[in-house]
Amino acid sequence: MSDGTTPLYMACQNGYVECAGLLLEAGASVSQARNNGVTPLSMACHQGHLEVAKLLSSYGASRAATPFGTPEEVATEEGHADLAAWLVASRGWTPLAHLETLTAARATSLLRSGASLHEGEPTPLRRAAGGEGEAAALIRRAAAPWSPASHSLFPAAARARAALLVLSLYEIHERYHLDSAGSTNGIAARDFVTCVLRFAITRETE
Template structure:
């Protein structure tokens, strides 16, 4: 009903609370199809950012429905965004949702165009988050990495701390000329990747 009536914020709240984005009515009508039927572009963008299916229904695909009913701007957007992953919806995502996608392992390099390519020239907080997430691991970008990569970074840092304590390093944290802080700055950025399992 929120999608049918074009109530964007209501639809956003429902999706944030875990509503099933592809839950169809008995007749096969999905939330995206009804939004396209009625020309609700912003609602369609939101649903797409949550991975709404664009597959055919008994009434056609969302793209076909938008075309048939004369919603040219919506139909054009559906064509332009065919290869997007949820993270590529930079203009629709909130910063909190983008962070959640990044932390759960959303790829910066999948889709066409990729989220990173879309963010390269993009403005706004979400585009900036995607660009930051593409940088090598650092303490400043740690929060943008998936849970497995963050856990690996924490384990490696803890290991350095334990080595420091066990070998009673001097106050500069050096042994054999290697500073523990240099390790974090120079080595972890190569040891920790977004794809760490």
């Protein structure tokens, strides 16, 4: 629209959380403001749409002040005490820490893209430690040492390194004609995967 209103802004204004979620999944800009500077999050806070605000925050929506104040100030001024309280409580959260909002697919996507388990206050891992639901379980699994079960939750660089090391083991196995257990000098191929890769592969692998 000529005033800069986007489909996401309209969905947030009207509290259409499912519609907003679909737009964000499709790549809508989470913090794109109207011409007057009002962002989707600011409008959601003005209208008191708590679940929409949570969704936007989980996608990293900016909480910077608009011409009408910060999202916290807008929610407080409009009398949305529950929303204002949630905004205060979640000030230090990264997108991965939004356990109550994240779907398993979104949590997996964030983990695979390299989202940190240890940034923010509280950190995603700290929130997941006693949390319920699929997102919390995925974060706890991603925090464990590398294993075949957690491989899919590691970033691309770490997954590639793991694949390269396994391929190297296979080539060694073929070159030195190891026995069916894949052992040489008392070390079995399965031990390489369970005991070596768990130390060699980290989420921060470049």
